Amino acid sequence: MAYNPTTIANYFITTYGTIHAPLSIDKLVCLTYFSYGWYLAFSEGKSTLIKEPLICKRNEATFGSLFENMVDSWVDYYYKKLPNPQGNQSISKEDVRLLDRVWNTYGHLPRLRGIAFYNGDTPWKQTVVTGRLIIPMHLVYAYFKNMLIKSGTNAA
Numbered sequence: 001m002a003y004n005p006t007t008i009a010n011y012f013i014t015t016y017g018t019i020h021a022p023l024s025i026d027k028l029v030c031l032t033y034f035s036y037g038w039y040l041a042f043s044e045g046k047s048t049l050i051k052e053p054l055i056c057k058r059n060e061a062t063f064g065s066l067f068e069n070m071v072d073s074w075v076d077y078y079y080k081k082l083p084n085p086q087g088n089q090s091i092s093k094e095d096v097r098l099l100d101r102v103w104n105t106y107g108h109l110p111r112l113r114g115i116a117f118y119n120g121d122t123p124w125k126q127t128v129v130t131g132r133l134i135i136p137m138h139l140v141y142a143y144f145k146n147m148l149i150k151s152g153t154n155a156a
Contacts, residue, residue, distance in 0.1 A: 001095065003095075004050070005032050005063035006088070008035055010081045012027075015100075015103070024076060024078075032063065032066060038102060040137065040144055041144035042148070055134065061117060061135055122143060126139055
């Protein structure tokens with residue numbers, strides 16, 4: 001099932017963010033991006049976790065409504081849900097397993113923006129040089145599928 005990106009970010013906030021260890025804007029953007037990419041890789045590009053395009057900004061990629069909801073909240077760190085005018089959707093158990101896997105892989109790492117957008121030939125790097133505003137889904141799929149193959153992990 002495809003969700004709005006703020007639903008995914010709010011899952012990370014409510015599951016892993018606390019008043020003593022809130023999640024930064026960068027961490028939420030990157031975790032949402034990683035979730036989107038890994039979902040594409042595991043589904044062989046046949047379905048998507050997030051139902052809106054990935055936007056190419058000057059320094060990173062993000063989803064438009066997630067960015068707007070973060071700007072509207074005016075904070076740098078989150079331990080409470082973001083406003084979500086689109087409505088938070090119920091996330092399936094299968095998708096929760098993927099989100100938890102993303103957290104367990106990346107949640108403890110500092111400076112996720114570098115890993116997500118600057119490390120190697122990322123979809124963001126490939127798109128930003130073209131001046132396009134939307135990062136094509138096939139670039140994200142190919143990037144994460146390649147990482148999946150390199151890791152030797154089975155999609156099943």
